[in-house]
Amino acid sequence: MKTDKNIPYKIYLSEDEMPKAWYNVRADMKNKPAPLLNPGTGKPLQAEELYPIFCEELVKQELDNDTAFIEIPEEIRQCYKTFRPSPLVRAYFLEEALGTPAKIYYKYEGNNTSGSHKLNSAMAQAYYAKKQGLKGVTTETGAGQWGTALSMACSLFGLDCKVYMVKVSYEQKPFRREVMRTYGASVTPSPSMETEIGKKILAEHPGTTGSLGCAISEAVEAATTHEGYRYVLGSVLNQVLLHQSIIGLEAKTALDKLGVKPDIIIGCAGGGSNLGGLISPFMGQKLRGEADYRFIAVEPASCPSFTRGKFAYDFCDTGKVCPLAKMYTLGSGFIPAPNHAGGLRYHGMSSILSQLYHDGYMEATSVCQTDVFKAAEQFARVEGILPAPESSHAIRVAIDEALKCKETGEEKTILFGLTGTGYFDMFAYEKFHNGEMTDYIPTDEELAASFATLPVVEE
Numbered sequence: 001m002k003t004d005k006n007i008p009y010k011i012y013l014s015e016d017e018m019p020k021a022w023y024n025v026r027a028d029m030k031n032k033p034a035p036l037l038n039p040g041t042g043k044p045l046q047a048e049e050l051y052p053i054f055c056e057e058l059v060k061q062e063l064d065n066d067t068a069f070i071e072i073p074e075e076i077r078q079c080y081k082t083f084r085p086s087p088l089v090r091a092y093f094l095e096e097a098l099g100t101p102a103k104i105y106y107k108y109e110g111n112n113t114s115g116s117h118k119l120n121s122a123m124a125q126a127y128y129a130k131k132q133g134l135k136g137v138t139t140e141t142g143a144g145q146w147g148t149a150l151s152m153a154c155s156l157f158g159l160d161c162k163v164y165m166v167k168v169s170y171e172q173k174p175f176r177r178e179v180m181r182t183y184g185a186s187v188t189p190s191p192s193m194e195t196e197i198g199k200k201i202l203a204e205h206p207g208t209t210g211s212l213g214c215a216i217s218e219a220v221e222a223a224t225t226h227e228g229y230r231y232v233l234g235s236v237l238n239q240v241l242l243h244q245s246i247i248g249l250e251a252k253t254a255l256d257k258l259g260v261k262p263d264i265i266i267g268c269a270g271g272g273s274n275l276g277g278l279i280s281p282f283m284g285q286k287l288r289g290e291a292d293y294r295f296i297a298v299e300p301a302s303c304p305s306f307t308r309g310k311f312a313y314d315f316c317d318t319g320k321v322c323p324l325a326k327m328y329t330l331g332s333g334f335i336p337a338p339n340h341a342g343g344l345r346y347h348g349m350s351s352i353l354s355q356l357y358h359d360g361y362m363e364a365t366s367v368c369q370t371d372v373f374k375a376a377e378q379f380a381r382v383e384g385i386l387p388a389p390e391s392s393h394a395i396r397v398a399i400d401e402a403l404k405c406k407e408t409g410e411e412k413t414i415l416f417g418l419t420g421t422g423y424f425d426m427f428a429y430e431k432f433h434n435g436e437m438t439d440y441i442p443t444d445e446e447l448a449a450s451f452a453t454l455p456v457v458e459e
């Protein structure tokens with residue numbers, strides 16, 4: 001096998017080299033992401049209006065468009081050390097299998113019990129909730145990774161954790177549910193009869209398998225109707241991208257040490273947090289005119305927010321209790337076909353990434369799930385790691401880009417985010433192996449019906 005003698009297979013930073021501050025890419029954006037709006041008044045939300053829903057420190061981070069570096073509190077840095085730094089891997093085996101001149105790196109975030117990057121933000125959010133003296137937090141989870149990460153973080157900080165889990169995942173992923181309960185969380189399938197909004201959604205769509213949008217509405221209602229509880233969210237929000245910048249900061253420090261500059265940076269995009277976190281420091285350079293990169297967001301063809309959505313103000317949840325965010329969206333009423341990448345089934349997208357995409361700083365592409373699983377299997381067989389279906393969207397496009405290099409002979413350097421493991425996704429792999437996996441792509445008519453429900457907002 002051909003290897004670069006200066007570049008090891010796995011590159012780890014030392015604890016001392018780990019970032020001491022998160023990087024806030026908004027500070028370097030000329031066009032800031034549009035503000036959240038109060039759904040009642042249509043006016044930008046003030047911090048005080050968000051305090052009943054979110055922890056105060058997290059609200060400050062959410063609204064801070066100007067501070068480039070925000071210190072990571074010492075307690076969070078200690079917690080990070082239990083599972084970080086995460087390895088940057090040079091995919092020598094994959095490069096050889098593909099016969100490509102491209103150099104491929106991936107940043108692997110699956111080396112913790114929750115199995116994904118979500119623990120980076122869960123630790124931070126649980127810490128701030130505890131520091132505020134709260135009893136507990138409520139949240140939603142799709143595939144279960146966020147709920148698992150949050151239940152781990154809450155058990156560490158001694159907080160109660162109440163999770164509304166999208167019903168289809170609750171049924172497909174009983175093991176994730178049990179991991180959450182092991183860490184002390186209570187888990188309810190959503191939509192449920194526990195909340196007013198859940199009852200309403202069930203009355204309107206009997207037999208629905210749920211969606212992230214529904215589960216968010218239920219979790220927000222539960223937080224605002226219980227004393228000492230706040231709502232936390234594992235993706236989409238600016239604060240989550242901020243916490244996830246640790247992925248990109250570590251990756252960039254490691255690559256800088258090796259003298260390597262990536263040409264293309266690829267990540268899967270559900271709500272945009274891992275992608276936003278991975279690209280942030282590189283995007284900062286691009287925004288400041290210091291370096292150029294190609295950034296590619298990869299989404300499922302069944303839930304194509306960037307590639308077929310509209311850039312508009314929309315509700316973040318199906319029940320329309322959350323603030324309005326300006327983002328690429330399929331409409332808050334959009335319920336995607338049950339795709340096996342549960343973590344990518346959200347109708348909207350981070351406002352930060354939406355603005356950057358709108359302004360031409362990044363690209364997006366969509367892929368079908370059978371092609372994604374082909375890439376997942378090819379990757380597993382040579383690199384050893386069993387990837388999550390979500391992460392495999394990035395693998396698919398990294399392989400495709402490497403194969404283009406094979407045609408043109410270009411030695412491009414590709415970096416992609418490998419967000420998690422697929423240990424709890426074996427039903428999906430089973431469907432794939434049995435040839436029972438299908439690719440559902442929404443029709444233009446279905447999307448048009450969903451767009452018709454977008455709120456009318458004067459800007």
Ligand SMILES: *Cc1c(COP(=O)(O)O)cnc(C)c1O
Pocket residue numbers: 115116117118143145146234235236268269270271272273274275343344388390391419420421
């Ligand atoms: C949640 C999740 C995603 C998608 O969420 P983002 O906020 O877009 O990063 C991707 N991969 C894994 C493994 C996940 O758990």
